[in-house]
Amino acid sequence: MKAFPKAKLQEVLKTLASKGTLYVPALVDETHRYYPYRADIQVSLEQNSAISPKEIFFPSTEKIYNFTAYGIDGDYEEILPDRTACVLFGVRSCDMQAILCMDDVFLTRGYIDEYYATRREGATIVALGCSKAGADCFCSSMGLNPVEHEGADAQLYDLGDYYGIQGRTEKGEKVVEALAVAGLLSESSAEVLVPEEFVLQVDSEGIAEKLQAMFEHSLWDQLWRKCINCGTCTYLCPTCHCFDISEKKKNQHCGVKIKCWDSCMFNEYAMMAGGHNPRPSKKEKVRQRFMHKLRYFPERYGKYQCTGCGRCIAKCPVNLEITDVINQVREAKVNG
Template identity: 50%
Template sequence: MKGIKKSQLSNFLQQVSAKYSLYVPAQVDGVTRFQKYSSEREPFLTANTQLSPKELFFPQTEQLYCYETHKQEVKVEELAASSEPQVLFGVRPCDMQAIGVLDDVFLGKGYEDVYYRAKRANTLIIALACSQAEATCFCDSMGVDPAFAPQADLMMYETEDGYLIEALSDQGKDFLQEFSSALEELRSEKPQAPACELKAETDGLVEKLQKMFEHSVWAELSRKCINCGTCTYLCPTCHCFDIESKTRGGKEVKFRCWDSCMYKEYTLMAGGHNPRPTKKERVRQRFLHKLQYMPERYGKWGCVGCGRCIDKCPVNLDITKVIRELREVEA
């Protein structure tokens, strides 16, 4: 199979970055996330990134448009929807699955989000198979193969001396063609998929949860939650946003920014009513969204088992434990 020798990786990345806007996982200012490639920036490929690649399609803050008013006239200026062709290198199978979930939300069901589409349609994704699972990984319980990402354009496998690479989509094939001079025949075999130690039993979970909206278990489960937004902001599939505006020098700018169902303000209505007044309702919403509503609407889990929330939750409100407890209680 064709591939890139480890010693040639930066050469390959440089060639790609000369033609495309290239993003690689990297550690910058103490945080690992997808960053624009530069030759001084060593890609971080030993584990998954702290922040998921969703911010490249759905940034935490995104300016949409701005407008100015002069007497009776309004001038509107579009700000978003840049469409530079970009390449994402080193997306893990869980995160690729998550991008598929975001595609369903932002591009499916008859409504296309123009801001998301502009970036997504111009992006080629090179996924990287995992060769080891971290303690917080449980993607194989959520329908993800840690060593294969079918929705990616290209699939890459790390071996001892290099990275095997194969095209999964037509765009992927074209890309391999384009950079064929940077590839060479590698003799090594694809590595075996790692097994995740952490497990979540999900059989029959959707049907069971359909009967559990009013269950007392939610009050118990949510007790230790501090209602911060860590889980939702690190989650590669969480996609809620708020739209607000601000005035800057006579111009009004409309922007959207991530929002979190963990926040009191999220469901606060004009007049002061809040249909999710306590953490019980907010925690229930988060888990039902991932484990019932998403499967009902899109036929796939809203959780891809990346384990970021388990790793960073200040109080260790572990979704695999939640799933276990939901299974154990009587519906």
């Protein structure tokens, strides 16, 4: 397969960055997330980013329209992101699968979210196969192959001293071609490195079906007890897509409407005018999160809404682990 030496990574990135915005996982101020590439940025491909790449297509806050209100008059003015091309470099299988989950939500079922679509359509995703499982990774348990993902435009493989690269789509081939033109590619027959057995494993098969009859199960009476209802799990999750439409007022006459991340863990999330909350306590909120990931989403879109990236497990303040929930569901007795 075509390959480039790891030592030439910076040249590869420079080449790609010369064609448009290039997002790379990097460490800036001790935060590991995707940043637009700069020559002085500390690129880090050792492990997956702490913050998922979902924020590139679905930023935590974005402006959607300006509004004005003068007396009985008012107006709306659309704000759309620029439709520019970008490359996401180094996306792991878990995050690639998560992008497909996001695509299902934002691009299908009758309506397209123009904000997501505009960013997503211009993106070329260069995935990176994992040769080492992270401490909290369990993508293989969610049916993914850590080494490659067919949803990517191009796939990188860890060949030891080299990264192998294969184009999958027209957009991906362009990336390969750009690197070839720059003289960075050679042929390599080295074996693709694969991760050793995952420390964290769980059997997720049939969980969605089993949960069908478990909405009222006593399991949910216990799971919430240590949860603090913070939004860490949902904000780090590469598939959690809930958002709020809120606003920032500039003055009493004008302001901007914003679309910003929201979390089913928060009390305001489902609170209705008049004060009724269909999911009033921690129990209902915790149940909603896991049911959404493991039953509702599969029922609607035919895939789990958990890709085994392990970010929620790594950062949950109380170690409420989705793998443990899956195990408990598997072991639970269901009447009838």
